[in-house]
Amino acid sequence: MLRITDARTGRLVDAAPARRGLTRVQAHTCGSDPTDLRVLLVADLLVRALELGGTPVWALLTGERQQAQLRAAGAALGVRPFEDGREADTGLGEAQILHVVSEDGAEPDGVRVAAAPVHWETAAPPGDTDPAVLRLALLAPPRSTPLRVGTADLGDAGDTLARWRRAVAAWARRPSRPIPDRVRADLRAAWEDDLDAAGVLRVLHAVATAPDLADGARFETYAYADRLLGLDLTRDLGTPA
Structure with a gap:
Protein backbone atom coordinates (compact mmCIF):
# COMPACT_ATOMS: atom_id res chain seq x y z
CA MET A 1 0.00 0.00 0.00
CA LEU A 2 1.41 3.36 -1.05
CA ARG A 3 1.87 5.74 1.86
CA ILE A 4 2.69 9.41 1.42
CA THR A 5 3.75 12.20 3.78
CA ASP A 6 1.03 14.77 4.37
CA ALA A 7 2.87 18.11 4.42
CA ARG A 8 0.20 19.51 6.76
CA THR A 9 0.94 17.09 9.58
CA GLY A 10 4.27 15.50 8.66
CA ARG A 11 2.64 12.09 9.04
CA LEU A 12 2.49 9.20 6.59
CA VAL A 13 -1.04 8.54 5.31
CA ASP A 14 -2.48 5.96 2.95
CA ALA A 15 -2.40 7.41 -0.56
CA ALA A 16 -5.14 5.06 -1.76
CA PRO A 17 -8.48 4.35 -0.11
CA ALA A 18 -8.91 0.91 1.42
CA ARG A 19 -11.39 -0.21 -1.24
CA ARG A 20 -9.45 1.19 -4.21
CA GLY A 21 -12.02 3.88 -4.86
CA LEU A 22 -11.30 6.77 -7.19
CA THR A 23 -8.42 8.98 -6.06
CA ARG A 24 -8.04 12.55 -7.32
CA VAL A 25 -4.45 13.73 -7.80
CA GLN A 26 -4.48 17.51 -8.29
CA ALA A 27 -1.31 19.42 -9.14
CA HIS A 28 -1.35 23.09 -8.10
CA THR A 29 1.05 25.41 -9.93
CA CYS A 30 1.63 29.15 -10.13
CA GLY A 31 3.32 29.35 -13.53
CA SER A 32 5.79 27.33 -15.54
CA ASP A 33 9.07 27.74 -13.65
CA PRO A 34 11.29 24.78 -12.64
CA THR A 35 9.51 24.32 -9.31
CA ASP A 36 6.14 24.14 -11.07
CA LEU A 37 7.62 21.52 -13.39
CA ARG A 38 8.76 19.50 -10.38
CA VAL A 39 5.27 19.72 -8.88
CA LEU A 40 3.81 18.36 -12.11
CA LEU A 41 6.44 15.61 -12.28
CA VAL A 42 5.74 14.54 -8.68
CA ALA A 43 2.02 14.42 -9.49
CA ASP A 44 2.76 12.28 -12.55
CA LEU A 45 4.87 9.90 -10.45
CA LEU A 46 2.08 9.69 -7.87
CA VAL A 47 -0.49 8.87 -10.56
CA ARG A 48 1.76 6.13 -11.96
CA ALA A 49 2.38 4.60 -8.54
CA LEU A 50 -1.33 4.54 -7.69
CA GLU A 51 -2.22 2.96 -11.03
CA LEU A 52 0.46 0.30 -10.58
CA GLY A 53 -1.25 -0.55 -7.30
CA GLY A 54 -4.63 -0.90 -9.01
CA THR A 55 -6.13 2.41 -7.86
CA PRO A 56 -8.25 4.38 -10.38
CA VAL A 57 -6.97 7.95 -10.62
CA TRP A 58 -8.38 11.27 -11.83
CA ALA A 59 -5.43 13.56 -12.65
CA LEU A 60 -6.00 17.33 -12.65
CA LEU A 61 -3.84 20.42 -13.12
CA THR A 62 -4.81 23.75 -11.56
CA GLY A 63 -2.52 26.55 -12.67
CA GLU A 64 -2.75 30.29 -12.10
CA ARG A 65 -1.01 31.15 -15.37
CA GLN A 66 1.15 29.78 -18.21
CA GLN A 67 -0.63 26.44 -18.14
CA ALA A 68 0.02 25.83 -21.83
CA GLN A 69 3.78 26.29 -21.39
CA LEU A 70 3.84 24.03 -18.35
CA ARG A 71 1.82 21.33 -20.08
CA ALA A 72 4.20 21.44 -23.06
CA ALA A 73 7.25 21.19 -20.81
CA GLY A 74 5.64 18.33 -18.88
CA ALA A 75 4.73 16.46 -22.05
CA ALA A 76 8.36 16.71 -23.19
CA LEU A 77 9.37 15.06 -19.90
CA GLY A 78 6.89 12.22 -20.37
CA VAL A 79 4.19 13.57 -18.04
CA ARG A 80 0.88 12.14 -19.13
CA PRO A 81 -2.07 14.50 -19.78
CA PHE A 82 -3.79 16.11 -16.80
CA GLU A 83 -7.31 17.48 -17.08
CA ASP A 84 -8.05 21.13 -16.35
CA GLY A 85 -8.76 21.34 -12.62
CA ARG A 86 -10.25 24.82 -12.49
CA GLU A 87 -13.82 23.54 -12.71
CA ALA A 88 -13.43 20.30 -10.79
CA ASP A 89 -14.71 21.43 -7.39
CA THR A 90 -17.80 19.25 -7.61
CA GLY A 91 -15.67 16.13 -8.12
CA LEU A 92 -16.70 12.63 -9.09
CA GLY A 93 -17.33 11.19 -5.67
CA GLU A 94 -13.65 10.56 -5.00
CA ALA A 95 -12.70 8.42 -2.03
CA GLN A 96 -9.42 10.33 -1.65
CA ILE A 97 -7.99 13.67 -2.79
CA LEU A 98 -4.22 14.30 -2.92
CA HIS A 99 -2.99 17.83 -3.63
CA VAL A 100 0.54 18.18 -5.01
CA VAL A 101 1.96 21.63 -4.26
CA SER A 102 5.23 23.48 -3.93
CA GLU A 103 6.50 23.91 -0.38
CA ASP A 104 5.45 27.56 -0.34
CA GLY A 105 2.33 27.06 -2.43
CA ALA A 106 -1.35 27.22 -1.66
CA GLU A 107 -2.88 25.18 1.14
CA PRO A 108 -5.97 23.42 -0.23
CA ASP A 109 -8.03 21.17 1.98
CA GLY A 110 -6.99 17.53 2.01
CA VAL A 111 -3.70 15.71 1.96
CA ARG A 112 -0.83 17.89 0.69
CA VAL A 113 2.17 16.36 -1.09
CA ALA A 114 4.90 19.00 -1.18
CA ALA A 115 7.78 19.43 -3.62
CA ALA A 116 10.84 21.52 -2.74
CA PRO A 117 12.03 24.36 -5.00
CA VAL A 118 14.12 23.81 -8.13
CA HIS A 119 16.45 26.30 -9.79
CA TRP A 120 18.51 26.10 -12.96
CA GLU A 121 22.16 27.10 -12.57
CA THR A 122 21.86 28.72 -15.99
CA ALA A 123 18.86 30.42 -17.55
CA ALA A 124 17.52 26.99 -18.58
CA PRO A 125 18.84 23.53 -19.45
CA PRO A 126 20.55 23.37 -22.87
CA GLY A 127 18.03 23.06 -25.68
CA ASP A 128 19.50 19.78 -26.90
CA THR A 129 19.11 18.06 -23.51
CA ASP A 130 17.25 14.74 -23.81
CA PRO A 131 14.02 15.35 -21.82
CA ALA A 132 14.46 11.96 -20.15
CA VAL A 133 17.85 13.15 -18.85
CA LEU A 134 16.18 16.15 -17.23
CA ARG A 135 13.43 13.90 -15.84
CA LEU A 136 16.06 11.63 -14.27
CA ALA A 137 17.95 14.61 -12.82
CA LEU A 138 14.71 15.85 -11.20
CA LEU A 139 13.70 12.40 -9.91
CA ALA A 140 17.06 11.40 -8.41
CA PRO A 141 16.94 13.52 -5.20
CA PRO A 142 14.10 13.19 -2.68
CA ARG A 143 11.27 15.58 -3.57
CA SER A 144 11.75 17.34 -0.20
CA THR A 145 15.31 18.33 -1.16
CA PRO A 146 15.77 21.78 -2.73
CA LEU A 147 17.50 21.29 -6.05
CA ARG A 148 19.84 23.35 -8.20
CA VAL A 149 20.27 21.66 -11.57
CA GLY A 150 23.49 22.41 -13.42
CA THR A 151 25.58 21.08 -16.26
CA ALA A 152 27.28 18.50 -14.05
CA ASP A 153 23.93 17.10 -12.83
CA LEU A 154 22.65 16.77 -16.39
Whole structure:
Protein backbone atom coordinates (compact mmCIF):
# COMPACT_ATOMS: atom_id res chain seq x y z
CA MET A 1 0.00 0.00 0.00
CA LEU A 2 1.41 3.36 -1.05
CA ARG A 3 1.87 5.74 1.86
CA ILE A 4 2.69 9.41 1.42
CA THR A 5 3.75 12.20 3.78
CA ASP A 6 1.03 14.77 4.37
CA ALA A 7 2.87 18.11 4.42
CA ARG A 8 0.20 19.51 6.76
CA THR A 9 0.94 17.09 9.58
CA GLY A 10 4.27 15.50 8.66
CA ARG A 11 2.64 12.09 9.04
CA LEU A 12 2.49 9.20 6.59
CA VAL A 13 -1.04 8.54 5.31
CA ASP A 14 -2.48 5.96 2.95
CA ALA A 15 -2.40 7.41 -0.56
CA ALA A 16 -5.14 5.06 -1.76
CA PRO A 17 -8.48 4.35 -0.11
CA ALA A 18 -8.91 0.91 1.42
CA ARG A 19 -11.39 -0.21 -1.24
CA ARG A 20 -9.45 1.19 -4.21
CA GLY A 21 -12.02 3.88 -4.86
CA LEU A 22 -11.30 6.77 -7.19
CA THR A 23 -8.42 8.98 -6.06
CA ARG A 24 -8.04 12.55 -7.32
CA VAL A 25 -4.45 13.73 -7.80
CA GLN A 26 -4.48 17.51 -8.29
CA ALA A 27 -1.31 19.42 -9.14
CA HIS A 28 -1.35 23.09 -8.10
CA THR A 29 1.05 25.41 -9.93
CA CYS A 30 1.63 29.15 -10.13
CA GLY A 31 3.32 29.35 -13.53
CA SER A 32 5.79 27.33 -15.54
CA ASP A 33 9.07 27.74 -13.65
CA PRO A 34 11.29 24.78 -12.64
CA THR A 35 9.51 24.32 -9.31
CA ASP A 36 6.14 24.14 -11.07
CA LEU A 37 7.62 21.52 -13.39
CA ARG A 38 8.76 19.50 -10.38
CA VAL A 39 5.27 19.72 -8.88
CA LEU A 40 3.81 18.36 -12.11
CA LEU A 41 6.44 15.61 -12.28
CA VAL A 42 5.74 14.54 -8.68
CA ALA A 43 2.02 14.42 -9.49
CA ASP A 44 2.76 12.28 -12.55
CA LEU A 45 4.87 9.90 -10.45
CA LEU A 46 2.08 9.69 -7.87
CA VAL A 47 -0.49 8.87 -10.56
CA ARG A 48 1.76 6.13 -11.96
CA ALA A 49 2.38 4.60 -8.54
CA LEU A 50 -1.33 4.54 -7.69
CA GLU A 51 -2.22 2.96 -11.03
CA LEU A 52 0.46 0.30 -10.58
CA GLY A 53 -1.25 -0.55 -7.30
CA GLY A 54 -4.63 -0.90 -9.01
CA THR A 55 -6.13 2.41 -7.86
CA PRO A 56 -8.25 4.38 -10.38
CA VAL A 57 -6.97 7.95 -10.62
CA TRP A 58 -8.38 11.27 -11.83
CA ALA A 59 -5.43 13.56 -12.65
CA LEU A 60 -6.00 17.33 -12.65
CA LEU A 61 -3.84 20.42 -13.12
CA THR A 62 -4.81 23.75 -11.56
CA GLY A 63 -2.52 26.55 -12.67
CA GLU A 64 -2.75 30.29 -12.10
CA ARG A 65 -1.01 31.15 -15.37
CA GLN A 66 1.15 29.78 -18.21
CA GLN A 67 -0.63 26.44 -18.14
CA ALA A 68 0.02 25.83 -21.83
CA GLN A 69 3.78 26.29 -21.39
CA LEU A 70 3.84 24.03 -18.35
CA ARG A 71 1.82 21.33 -20.08
CA ALA A 72 4.20 21.44 -23.06
CA ALA A 73 7.25 21.19 -20.81
CA GLY A 74 5.64 18.33 -18.88
CA ALA A 75 4.73 16.46 -22.05
CA ALA A 76 8.36 16.71 -23.19
CA LEU A 77 9.37 15.06 -19.90
CA GLY A 78 6.89 12.22 -20.37
CA VAL A 79 4.19 13.57 -18.04
CA ARG A 80 0.88 12.14 -19.13
CA PRO A 81 -2.07 14.50 -19.78
CA PHE A 82 -3.79 16.11 -16.80
CA GLU A 83 -7.31 17.48 -17.08
CA ASP A 84 -8.05 21.13 -16.35
CA GLY A 85 -8.76 21.34 -12.62
CA ARG A 86 -10.25 24.82 -12.49
CA GLU A 87 -13.82 23.54 -12.71
CA ALA A 88 -13.43 20.30 -10.79
CA ASP A 89 -14.71 21.43 -7.39
CA THR A 90 -17.80 19.25 -7.61
CA GLY A 91 -15.67 16.13 -8.12
CA LEU A 92 -16.70 12.63 -9.09
CA GLY A 93 -17.33 11.19 -5.67
CA GLU A 94 -13.65 10.56 -5.00
CA ALA A 95 -12.70 8.42 -2.03
CA GLN A 96 -9.42 10.33 -1.65
CA ILE A 97 -7.99 13.67 -2.79
CA LEU A 98 -4.22 14.30 -2.92
CA HIS A 99 -2.99 17.83 -3.63
CA VAL A 100 0.54 18.18 -5.01
CA VAL A 101 1.96 21.63 -4.26
CA SER A 102 5.23 23.48 -3.93
CA GLU A 103 6.50 23.91 -0.38
CA ASP A 104 5.45 27.56 -0.34
CA GLY A 105 2.33 27.06 -2.43
CA ALA A 106 -1.35 27.22 -1.66
CA GLU A 107 -2.88 25.18 1.14
CA PRO A 108 -5.97 23.42 -0.23
CA ASP A 109 -8.03 21.17 1.98
CA GLY A 110 -6.99 17.53 2.01
CA VAL A 111 -3.70 15.71 1.96
CA ARG A 112 -0.83 17.89 0.69
CA VAL A 113 2.17 16.36 -1.09
CA ALA A 114 4.90 19.00 -1.18
CA ALA A 115 7.78 19.43 -3.62
CA ALA A 116 10.84 21.52 -2.74
CA PRO A 117 12.03 24.36 -5.00
CA VAL A 118 14.12 23.81 -8.13
CA HIS A 119 16.45 26.30 -9.79
CA TRP A 120 18.51 26.10 -12.96
CA GLU A 121 22.16 27.10 -12.57
CA THR A 122 21.86 28.72 -15.99
CA ALA A 123 18.86 30.42 -17.55
CA ALA A 124 17.52 26.99 -18.58
CA PRO A 125 18.84 23.53 -19.45
CA PRO A 126 20.55 23.37 -22.87
CA GLY A 127 18.03 23.06 -25.68
CA ASP A 128 19.50 19.78 -26.90
CA THR A 129 19.11 18.06 -23.51
CA ASP A 130 17.25 14.74 -23.81
CA PRO A 131 14.02 15.35 -21.82
CA ALA A 132 14.46 11.96 -20.15
CA VAL A 133 17.85 13.15 -18.85
CA LEU A 134 16.18 16.15 -17.23
CA ARG A 135 13.43 13.90 -15.84
CA LEU A 136 16.06 11.63 -14.27
CA ALA A 137 17.95 14.61 -12.82
CA LEU A 138 14.71 15.85 -11.20
CA LEU A 139 13.70 12.40 -9.91
CA ALA A 140 17.06 11.40 -8.41
CA PRO A 141 16.94 13.52 -5.20
CA PRO A 142 14.10 13.19 -2.68
CA ARG A 143 11.27 15.58 -3.57
CA SER A 144 11.75 17.34 -0.20
CA THR A 145 15.31 18.33 -1.16
CA PRO A 146 15.77 21.78 -2.73
CA LEU A 147 17.50 21.29 -6.05
CA ARG A 148 19.84 23.35 -8.20
CA VAL A 149 20.27 21.66 -11.57
CA GLY A 150 23.49 22.41 -13.42
CA THR A 151 25.58 21.08 -16.26
CA ALA A 152 27.28 18.50 -14.05
CA ASP A 153 23.93 17.10 -12.83
CA LEU A 154 22.65 16.77 -16.39
CA GLY A 155 25.93 15.16 -17.45
CA ASP A 156 25.71 12.55 -14.68
CA ALA A 157 22.06 11.84 -15.47
CA GLY A 158 22.86 11.58 -19.18
CA ASP A 159 25.68 9.11 -18.57
CA THR A 160 23.46 6.96 -16.36
CA LEU A 161 20.56 6.99 -18.81
CA ALA A 162 22.77 6.14 -21.81
CA ARG A 163 24.43 3.29 -19.90
CA TRP A 164 21.07 1.86 -18.79
CA ARG A 165 19.53 2.10 -22.25
CA ARG A 166 22.50 0.26 -23.79
CA ALA A 167 22.30 -2.38 -21.09
CA VAL A 168 18.54 -2.84 -21.46
CA ALA A 169 18.91 -3.26 -25.23
CA ALA A 170 21.62 -5.89 -24.69
CA TRP A 171 19.67 -7.74 -21.99
CA ALA A 172 16.63 -7.87 -24.27
CA ARG A 173 18.56 -10.19 -26.60
CA ARG A 174 18.79 -12.81 -23.86
CA PRO A 175 16.00 -15.26 -22.87
CA SER A 176 13.36 -13.61 -20.71
CA ARG A 177 13.33 -14.45 -17.01
CA PRO A 178 10.84 -13.37 -14.31
CA ILE A 179 11.68 -10.59 -11.91
CA PRO A 180 12.93 -12.23 -8.69
CA ASP A 181 10.44 -11.85 -5.86
CA ARG A 182 12.96 -10.07 -3.65
CA VAL A 183 13.75 -7.52 -6.37
CA ARG A 184 10.07 -6.83 -7.06
CA ALA A 185 9.52 -6.44 -3.31
CA ASP A 186 12.45 -4.02 -3.05
CA LEU A 187 11.07 -1.88 -5.89
CA ARG A 188 7.57 -1.73 -4.47
CA ALA A 189 8.87 -1.12 -0.93
CA ALA A 190 10.77 1.90 -2.25
CA TRP A 191 7.99 3.61 -4.17
CA GLU A 192 5.30 2.68 -1.65
CA ASP A 193 7.39 4.31 1.10
CA ASP A 194 6.55 7.97 0.46
CA LEU A 195 7.07 7.69 -3.30
CA ASP A 196 10.83 7.16 -2.93
CA ALA A 197 12.01 7.41 -6.55
CA ALA A 198 15.61 7.67 -5.36
CA GLY A 199 15.17 4.30 -3.65
CA VAL A 200 13.85 2.79 -6.89
CA LEU A 201 16.94 4.10 -8.70
CA ARG A 202 19.19 2.50 -6.05
CA VAL A 203 17.50 -0.85 -6.66
CA LEU A 204 18.16 -0.51 -10.40
CA HIS A 205 21.82 0.30 -9.80
CA ALA A 206 22.10 -2.86 -7.67
CA VAL A 207 20.28 -5.02 -10.23
CA ALA A 208 22.64 -3.92 -13.00
CA THR A 209 25.63 -5.48 -11.24
CA ALA A 210 24.09 -8.28 -9.15
CA PRO A 211 26.12 -11.43 -10.00
CA ASP A 212 23.26 -13.85 -9.40
CA LEU A 213 20.72 -12.35 -11.84
CA ALA A 214 20.11 -13.54 -15.38
CA ASP A 215 20.17 -10.80 -18.02
CA GLY A 216 16.57 -11.60 -18.93
CA ALA A 217 15.55 -10.85 -15.34
CA ARG A 218 17.47 -7.58 -15.41
CA PHE A 219 15.58 -6.56 -18.54
CA GLU A 220 12.17 -7.36 -17.03
CA THR A 221 13.12 -5.47 -13.84
CA TYR A 222 14.08 -2.32 -15.70
CA ALA A 223 11.02 -2.46 -17.95
CA TYR A 224 8.77 -2.88 -14.90
CA ALA A 225 10.39 -0.04 -12.93
CA ASP A 226 10.13 2.22 -15.96
CA ARG A 227 6.34 2.04 -15.73
CA LEU A 228 6.84 4.26 -12.69
CA LEU A 229 9.94 6.24 -13.68
CA GLY A 230 8.92 7.04 -17.26
CA LEU A 231 12.52 7.25 -18.53
CA ASP A 232 11.97 5.37 -21.80
CA LEU A 233 14.60 2.81 -20.81
CA THR A 234 13.59 0.44 -23.62
CA ARG A 235 14.06 3.08 -26.32
CA ASP A 236 17.11 1.44 -27.90
CA LEU A 237 15.66 -2.05 -28.29
CA GLY A 238 16.52 -3.48 -31.67
CA THR A 239 19.49 -1.18 -32.31
CA PRO A 240 22.75 -2.80 -33.47
CA ALA A 241 24.94 -4.08 -30.65
